[in-house]
Amino acid sequence: MERLTLPSGGAAAVDEYLEYRRIVGEDDGGKLFTPEEYEEYKKRVLPMRLQNRLFVSWRSPTGMDCKLVGPETLCFCTHRYKQHKTDFETIPQQRPISLPCRVSGCGCRAYLYVPLNGAQPIRCRCKHFADQHSAAPGFLCNACSKCSGFHSCFTCACGQPAYAHDTVVETKQERLAQGKPVGQDVPYAAMGGLTGFSSLAEGYMRLDDSGIVGTSSQVSSLKRPEEDDMAFFERRYQERIKMEKVAKQKGKAPSNTKPS
Numbered sequence: 278m279e280r281l282t283l284p285s286g287g288a289a290a291v292d293e294y295l296e297y298r299r300i301v302g303e304d305d306g307g308k309l310f311t312p313e314e315y316e317e318y319k320k321r322v323l324p325m326r327l328q329n330r331l332f333v334s335w336r337s338p339t340g341m342d343c344k345l346v347g348p349e350t351l352c353f354c355t356h357r358y359k360q361h362k363t364d365f366e367t368i369p370q371q372r373p374i375s376l377p378c379r380v381s382g383c384g385c386r387a388y389l390y391v392p393l394n395g396a397q398p399i400r401c402r403c404k405h406f407a408d409q410h411s412a413a414p415g416f417l418c419n420a421c422s423k424c425s426g427f428h429s430c431f432t433c434a435c436g437q438p439a440y441a442h443d444t445v446v447e448t449k450q451e452r453l454a455q456g457k458p459v460g461q462d463v464p465y466a467a468m469g470g471l472t473g474f475s476s477l478a479e480g481y482m483r484l485d486d487s488g489i490v491g492t493s494s495q496v497s498s499l500k501r502p503e504e505d506d507m508a509f510f511e512r513r514y515q516e517r518i519k520m521e522k523v524a525k526q527k528g529k530a531p532s533n534t535k536p537s
Contacts, residue, residue: 302348302359302466303379322364323464329368331376332452332459333358333469335390336445337437342457343480345470346390346444353427354378354385354412359467361388374446384413390444392431399431399439430524434479436517438524481513 283291301310301318310318335344344350348359361376368374378385391407392399398407403424410416410427418424431439449459460472470476475483504512 299465304466319464325366326364326464326466327462329365330449330462330468331363331365331368331374331446332449332457333376333388333390334445335392335442337433337435337480338441339435339437340455341435341480342445342470342483343433343435343442344390344392345472345476346388347469347471347476348465348467350390350469351393352378352385352412353389353391353407353410353416354380354383355408356380356383356385358388358469361385361467363467363469368448376446378412384411386414388444388446391429392433392439394431399429401427401429432517432521432524434517435481436513436520438520 297309297315300323301315304318304322333346334342335346337343346358348357350358352358352361356378358376360380361378363376373387375387377387394400400406401410401418401424403418403421405418405420405424407427407429409420410418410424416427418427429439433439433442452459458472458476501509501512
């Protein structure tokens, strides 16, 4: 194995580049800013980003954030969250807030999280994968003509079907009002819902207080009196297994027009 060595000061240069990439994201169009352009970019964008950060999550009907979206999280359109519009000079008043894809030629009008089944995209009831469907509104299948729009019976680890979840885009104030974590203000691009290391875990596993407001209260609200953590997760696991068996017996879930 070839050993990589850096010249004196090389490690600091790598750290500076990583910091640059976290702050600028995709905004330089693949061509590095000059030092002057970089400083101008930070003066213009960072105050806006710190004030108007949007938090993105994939939320179950129980209110649990089963997935907290980060810069590299894929959208239904197969592009990453950081490739969507995430910075706003003024936060839009309409709800839900749409975060369109910025990749040229992409028909995605709003970021939409779709879970993975292991390393693969989940399947639609038409038997084709999510990435075989159009990202344009309607989410029709590109591989068959019988599909009326993407709809998956995939079951989330929380025990709820994927189609019952929603991709939620909200402000810091809206999350605080619900007692959800917001973390610390950071200058980095497309942070979405990430507030700490535990943000990378699935919702039902996120027991620590990740951010200014902890998520343990979400789990506590689902627990029964006198039920410890191990008993709670065992019960949720058994409920999920039971729901999966019922779903297989039914063959298909109720119709729904939104993709999930």
